[in-house]
Amino acid sequence: MIVSSFMPAVTQMIYDMGLQDYLNGVTFECPAVALAEKQVAVRYKLEGQTLTSEEINTIFSRTKAEGGTLYYVDETVLEQIAPEIIFTQDVCDVCQIDTECVATSAYKLPHIPELISITPNSLEDVFDNALTIANALGKEEVGINYVKTLKERTYNIIDLQRAKRIQPKSVLLLEWIDPLFNCGHWIPHQIAYAGGIDLLSHPSGDSIVISWDNIVKYDPEVLIIAPCGYDIKRTVKDMRFLEKRPEWSDLKAVKSNRVFISDFDMFTQSSAGTLVNGIECLSAMIHPEFYKAPEHLASKFLNYKDALVFDS
Numbered sequence: 069m070i071v072s073s074f075m076p077a078v079t080q081m082i083y084d085m086g087l088q089d090y091l092n093g094v095t096f097e098c099p100a101v102a103l104a105e106k107q108v109a110v111r112y113k114l115e116g117q118t119l120t121s122e123e124i125n126t127i128f129s130r131t132k133a134e135g136g137t138l139y140y141v142d143e144t145v146l147e148q149i150a151p152e153i154i155f156t157q158d159v160c161d162v163c164q165i166d167t168e169c170v171a172t173s174a175y176k177l178p179h180i181p182e183l184i185s186i187t188p189n190s191l192e193d194v195f196d197n198a199l200t201i202a203n204a205l206g207k208e209e210v211g212i213n214y215v216k217t218l219k220e221r222t223y224n225i226i227d228l229q230r231a232k233r234i235q236p237k238s239v240l241l242l243e244w245i246d247p248l249f250n251c252g253h254w255i256p257h258q259i260a261y262a263g264g265i266d267l268l269s270h271p272s273g274d275s276i277v278i279s280w281d282n283i284v285k286y287d288p289e290v291l292i293i294a295p296c297g298y299d300i301k302r303t304v305k306d307m308r309f310l311e312k313r314p315e316w317s318d319l320k321a322v323k324s325n326r327v328f329i330s331d332f333d334m335f336t337q338s339s340a341g342t343l344v345n346g347i348e349c350l351s352a353m354i355h356p357e358f359y360k361a362p363e364h365l366a367s368k369f370l371n372y373k374d375a376l377v378f379d380s
Contacts, residue, residue, distance in 0.1 A: 069205065072151040073098065074110050074141075074165055078186055080339035081198050085214050090205050093149040095139075095165065097297070109145045110165050113138045121246040121295060121306045139165035141173035151181045153204055158187045159253065159338070160274075188338050189272040191257035195219065198340045218344045222261050225351050228358060229263050237354050239264035240288040240321075243275045243336060244295050246309040250278045255335050258343060262350035264290065284315045290354050291321035292328045293372075296336040300368075303329050304375045327372035328353045334368060 072093025073079040079098040082091050094102045095110035114127070131138055154174055156167040167185045174181055184204060188194045195215045202211025228234070239259050241251040250268045251259075252275035259266050268278055268286055293310070295303055307329070310316060321327050330353075333339075334346030349369050351359035361369070 069153070070149065070151045071153040071155065071205065072109060072146070072149060072181075073102075073155045074170055075155055075157040075186055076164070077194075077337050077339040077342075078155040078157075078197075078201060080333075080337065080342060081201055081214075084339070084341045085198070085202060085207070085210050087202070087205055087207060087210065093146065093151055093154070097164075107145050107149055109142050109149060110170075111140055111142055113140070121244060121309060125244070125247060137165070137169055139169060141165070141170060143173050143176065146173055147177060150177065150179065152179075153182045153184060155201065155204075156183055156185050158185050159189075186338075189253055191254040191261075191343065194254055194338050194340050194343055197338070215340065218340050221344050222347055225261060225263075225347060225359070232358055234263050234355055234358055236260075236263050236265045237290055238286070238288040239266045239290045239292065239350075239354060240268055240283060240286065241266055241292040241294060241335065245293065245303075245306050247277050248280060248283070249275045251275055251335070254338060254343060258335065258347050258350060259354075261347045262354050264350065264354045280313055280315075284319070287320045289320055289324070290326045290328070291319065292330055292350070292353060292369075294330040294332050294335045296332055299331045300329050300370060300375075307372075307375065322372075325371060325373050326353075328369050329372060329375055330369040 069090055070092055071090050073082060073091060074095050076098045079094050079102045082088055092106050093109040094106045096108055096112050096115060154170060156170045157164055158167050167183055171183060174183060186197045188197050198215050199211040202208055241255055243249045243251050250270060252270035252273050256266050256269040256271040270276060293303055316322060333342045334349055345365055349361045349365055352361040
């Protein structure tokens with residue numbers, strides 16, 4: 069069986085479960101290990117360009133309003149691969165190629181592949197997605213064991229909260245800086261598992277634009293910046309959009325040094341393993357007196373006061 073993954077989160081889960089031998093055909097933004105081994109069948113019209121948060125938002129908004137897309141399938145590569153299954157997504161047509169766009173190219177193939185849309189809304193959906201992927205490859209038991217191991221890690225965090233009677237803290241996680249987007253879908257559930265509550269979030273729903281005034285009024289104890297598609301170093305370059313806002317220095321999280329910058333893949337990439345990594349790191353950000361991030365994840369986030377090291 070040959071499968072293609074046009075969703076980075078699916079590619080990551082396929083590798084996590086050790087099923088990568090079935091995989092050929094990925095997107096330009098899939099994990100590095102996949103890009104080194106597999107053919108890239110989905111491209112991006114802005115590849116290689118360095119743009120600000122505002123510029124990216126403007127381009128995407130204009131393209132969407134015109135009924136266009138910035139993603140496309142390399143049909144020559146897809147025909148060479150001839151996949152039997154293609155995993156797609158319909159969570160966000162801004163961040164990744166969607167099923168409709170994939171179908172336009174897939175239906176031109178001599179043998180039309182099955183399109184399986186992986187479209188989670190909640191954290192539990194993401195765990196179910198892992199089972200869907202494993203089942204599609206005839207490896208149900210692999211998927212069950214994978215999910216079981218990940219859930220045990222989250223239960224360990226919850227057990228400690230219960231044992232220590234840890235009180236939740238107010239949190240705000242931003243998925244974009246300019247304009248300001250709250251967090252949605254599974255991220256509020258991650259925050260809850262980690263012992264926080266984000267009252268400006270949109271659980272199981274789309275991330276939406278929020279006002280700076282509402283953030284100032286909310287004044288969270290912990291502020292986490294994790295723009296979609298950005299690593300820490302890239303986010304640091306756009307922090308000026310927040311720093312220039314009125315009342316930035318007066319925010320409780322800023323004054324108490326509880327502002328963190330994080331790699332996006334622990335939050336906006338819906339692979340089960342990276343999201344559990346995110347819960348473990350959130351626990352360390354929200355309740356550092358009780359939790360410490362695993363050593364292999366220590367570089368995935370940093371305190372805002374240390375961010376200047378990366379601004380070079």
